[in-house]
Amino acid sequence: MKSIALVLLIASAYAGAAIPNVAVESAQGQLGPSKFQLHLESSVAEYEGLAGQLFDVENKASNRILEDLIINILEVFRDIVINGNDYIPPLDPLEIEHIGPFQFSVTGLRVTANIRDLRSEGLRWYVIDTVSFNPIRLTVGVHVTLPWFSVACRYDVETRILLVRHRAAGNFRLFIHRIEVGVDLRMGTNLVGGYLTLRELEIKIDVHDTLVHIDGMTGSKLINRFISNLVQSISQDIVQKHIDSLGDFLSVVLFDVINDILQDYTINDILP
Incomplete structure (x- = not known):
């Protein structure tokens, strides 16, 4: 200087x-x-x-x-x-005609379920809030917000408890208000050729609010409304309990994918 x-x-x-x-x-x-x-x-x-x-x-x-x-x-x-x-x-929209059958069984109980005519919407509307790059530490930070996301489908379930069978079919809808995704990664260089390699990757997901509606579980509208309200009351707690696990899962899955992309680039390619 x-x-x-x-x-x-x-x-x-x-x-x-x-x-x-x-x-x-x-x-x-x-x-x-x-x-x-x-x-x-x-x-x-x-x-x-x-x-x-x-x-x-x-x-x-x-x-x-x-x-x-x-x-x-x-x-x-x-x-x-x-x-x-x-x-x-x-x-977006994503349409799948049939998923299943899913089976769950414990002593005396067996459940078989199918999902039909699944449709999800809203993914295209994500907003890129911030993108940052630190050339000294070779870190990149990205924050994206998805204002809303919805999933709707039909379902059919057959439950067998000992000798008693119960069949149900109806509609299911999940609406999520505001999903925030933060991605922080740190790169480094290997000793051979100076090619980039991924050192750390952390993905954080935050869901602000959820709305669940389900019908057709029984022949009674009153019981159906009770079941739907019960699922709605615990949905946010369930989401918040498992959303960190989803972020960790994505971090592990995408770590190798990003590393495969970076292996063909050197530090000079990202520092013009």
């Missing part, structure tokens, strides 16, 4: 050489050695400050290039969510 300031100072000295000798001589009586040293130090400090500002601007510009690249990747993913590609079907 001082070398840059010195170059600028020398350039200004050459510019000052064009001042007539008369002006220089008239100033000699007013500018002694101590004052000249003070003037020189203040000039160096001034040019160092200017060079530092230029360096900060260039550094911020480089960071912004990578941050814009991440934002562009997320926007490309939005197009995949809507239209799909050769490997991923459209995800």
